[in-house]
Amino acid sequence: MGLQQLEKDLRGALERQEFQLHYQPKLDLASGKITGVEALIRWEHPLQGLLTPTHFIPLAEETNLISLIGEWVLRTACTQSKAWQDAGVPTLIMAVNLSVAQLYQPDFVESVENILHETGLVPSYLELEITEYMTMEIIKIVPILRRLKNIGIKISLDDFGIGYSSLFNFKELPIDIIKIDQSFVNNCLMDLKDATIVKAIIALGHELNVEVVAEGIESKEQLIFLQQNLCDLGQGYFFSKPLPPSEFLVAFHQIEKIISRDGIPAALCREKRLQEALYKTKQELADTLRYQQGMTFKLTRLDGKYIHTLCDGELLYRMGLTPEQVVGKEPHEFLPLHDAERKSQYYNRAWSGEENVTYEGQYNGIWYLASLRPIHRGGQVAEVIGSAVDISDRIKKEREASLLTQYLVEQESKYRLITENSQDLIAIMDTNGVLQYASPSHIRVFGGDASQFEGNYAFPMVHPDDLALIRERRDEMISTKASVRLEWRFVKVDETCIWLEGIGTPILTSDGKIDSILVTGREITERKIQEQKLRESEQRYRDISERLAEKEEKYRFIAENTQDLVGVVDMEGIVLYASPSHELVLGFPSSEFEGNSAFYFVHPDDLAHVKRQFDDMVTLESTFDFEWRCKKADGSWVYIETRGTPIFDENRKVVKCVYGSRDISERKKELLLWTEKLSIVGLATGVAGCT
Structure with a gap:
């Protein structure tokens, strides 16, 4: 039969109802259950018999009939899926292939919505398959796919691995499923390269939280290979060829017995998947700990010695330490x-069982506030978990406040001038608690006017639950004649409550008696909120640690935030992640870095040095520090100080690098200025020596 006659027959095939759909099942490779089907069109030609798509779909695309045929397929598949649901068949995901012409129709999304409405099929039970070839126009296709996703439809990428899309395009696509092309599956037992590609696609899908389907499974050995490598779903003639609806229902239960009969036992599959989930969760927890702004650590006691078993976080690196140390x-x-x-x-x-042991410490000029809690197992303390936050700014301000207090006592004549302009709360009261002076900052913090404070008792404005503490510390200060530090709650004019932190210092007469009390303080409501969040975060981590030790089932994340430049690059120097601070410092959004080579942003004169440092990190498997010039969005260059740290896989192989950087241009300018000054001095000295 000639091509012209076939085209003529094709044009009338829809009207004559010569098309039909066959359905090939997709099986869960762990449970063996049928989770969905793929709808595949067949043409019952009056003379040539049953034709597969390869015989007429190319012709349909050339003659612009593909859109009409595609719409018929979609409507018929949705109608069949709803009919099966109504008949009590276990709920299945109906997968339908799309053509380029169909996808790019202006009203395609509306057409899909109408068909779902007409057939009554819930959108989450529909899966639309696209090919890699269709993703070449990434800017055009992404908005369409997102609209379909917003409806609730699943999107799968068919024939993955043989098309034209790049990994950059792939990461931009809002897809739920990738389907490994059958050419890789067919040869995975005979060709090591194909086997490696299959494993890599499965691993990639799992890392991106995308389901992986293997197409073209034709043997028991292929099934077992895919199960061993934790492929999610499979389809192929080993389970069933595409079947008409009635034959599919007849074969349904027999198909579901195949995996339990010929594959790996379900219990072993579950165990392997749990192992993978546990490993992934551990890696995610380790990454989260590393990038948290503070520091988390654990310790145990062996032979009377405290040994640290965990320590990580940005604060650790700011102290100049690493987990290995x-x-x-x-x-x-x-x-x-x-x-x-x-x-x-x-x-x-903490090891004795005391809860919430807190202390302050200092290392390499960094002050920190740490909190310890015991972890009990079997009624005994098995570990101690600690968390710490940077309080260097607070300590600096406290010292400044202390110096200011001393200065005010020594130079009373200048007292009022300083206090009138202070942002801190400064007050003087007698030993009975009557305010003799309150700085203007009281009005800013508490509201009201000056008459509310001076000449009145301070105690009525204190939160009732804190009165006993205030009086106790006042009595302690009077008896010891020494400064006391305390925190308490204060009721504002509008009856809201805030936290204050203050230092009470007795002002002594020449004969050593207490004349009055100087109180300097500041509002710490926000800090209290942050400390509460720290305790809650610590409690969450403690819960995670206990559950991990007892059940090893799941972990929680600890938030990260940093002002420095933080990023991750792979072994080729491609940026996998760039923190939002890149845009603040360099002017480029994070998207300009991610997916591109980090070396592109390096000054040409520094490129060899940077690459050598990068290679040394991989070779020596250790942290490296270096300075270099980085390109800004406006075309200028800034000096950057970078610390890079290798990330290892389970085989202790370096697979990525985490870097932390900061802008040191100002420091470089100062150094250059001093160098120029020294050069001038040296020149002047030389001239003087010649005369």
């Missing part, structure tokens, strides 16, 4: 002896 070590192995002995005292308290 802390984990497996006693405190005195990385801390000065005095600090180690002091820290061990707090460890003793």
Whole structure:
């Protein structure tokens, strides 16, 4: 039969109802259950008999009949799916292939919505399959797919691995499923390269939280290989060829017996998947710990010695330490002896069962606030978990406040001038609590006017639950004649409650008696909120740790935030992640970095040095520090100081690099200025020597 006659027959095939759909099942490779079907068109030609799509779909695309045929397929498949549901057949996902012409129709999304409405099929039971070839126009296709996703429809990428799409395009696509092309599946037992590609696609899908379907399964051995590598779903003639609806229902239960009969036992499949989930969760928890703004650590006690079993977080690196310097070590192995002995005292308290042991410490100029809690197992303390936050700014301000207090006592004549302009709360009261002076900042913080404070008792404005503490600390200060520090709640004019932190200092007469009390303070409501969040975060991590030790089932994430430039690059230098701070410092949005080579942004004169540092990190498997010039969005260059840290896989192979960077241009400018000054001085000295 000639091509012209076939075209003529094709044009009338829809009217004569010569098309029909056959359905090939997709099976869950772990449970063996049928989870969905793929609708495949057949043409019952009056002379040539049953024709598969390869005989007429190319012709339909050339003659612009493909859109009409595609719409018929979609409506028929949805109608059949709803009919099966109404008949009590287990709920299945109906997969329908799309053509380029059909997808890019202006009203395609509306057409799909209408068909779903007409047939009564819930959108989540429909899956639309596209091919890699269709994704070449990424800018055009993504909005369409997102609209379909918003409806609730699933999107799958068919024939994955043989098309034209790049990984950059792939990551932009809002897809739920990737289907490994059958050419890889067919040869996975005979060709090591095909086997490796199949494993890589499965791993890629799982890392991106995308389901993976293997097409063209034709043997028991292929099934087992896919199960061993945790492929999610499979379809192929080993399970069933595409069947008419009635034959599919007859064969339904027999098909579901195949995997339990010929594949890996379901219990073993579940165990392998749990192992993968556990490994992935551990990796995610480790990454989360590394990028948290503070620091989390754990320790245990062996033979009377405290050994750190975990330590990570941005704060650790700001202190100039790394996890390798802390984990497996006693405190005195990385801390000065005095600090180690002091820290061990707090460890003793937590190990004895005391909850919420808090202390402040300092290392390499960084002040931190740490909190310890014991972890009980079997009625005994098995570990101690700790978390710490950077309080360097607070300590600096406290010291400034202390110096200011001393200065005010020594130079009373200048007292009022300073206090009138202070942002802190400064007050003087007698020993009975009557306010003699309140700085203007009281009005800003508490509201009201000056008459509310001076000449009145301070205690009525204190939260009732804190009155006893205030009086106790006042009495302590009077008896010891020494400064006291305390925190309390204060009721504002509008009856809201805020937290204050203050230092009470007795002002002594020449004969050593207390004349009055100087109180300096500031509002710490926000800090209290953050401390509460820290305790809640610590409790969440403790819960995670206990569940992991007892059940090893799941972890929670700890939030991250940083002002420095933080990113991840692979072994080729491709940026996988760039923190939002890149745009603040360099002017480029994160998307300009991600997916591109980090070396593109390096100044040409520094490129060899940067690459050498990168190679040394991989070779030596250690953290590296270096300075270089980075390109900004406006075309200028800034000096960057970078610390890179390798990330290892389970085989201790370096697979990625995490970097932390900051802009040091100002520091470089100052250094250059000093160098120029020194050069001038040297020149002047040389001239003087010649005369």
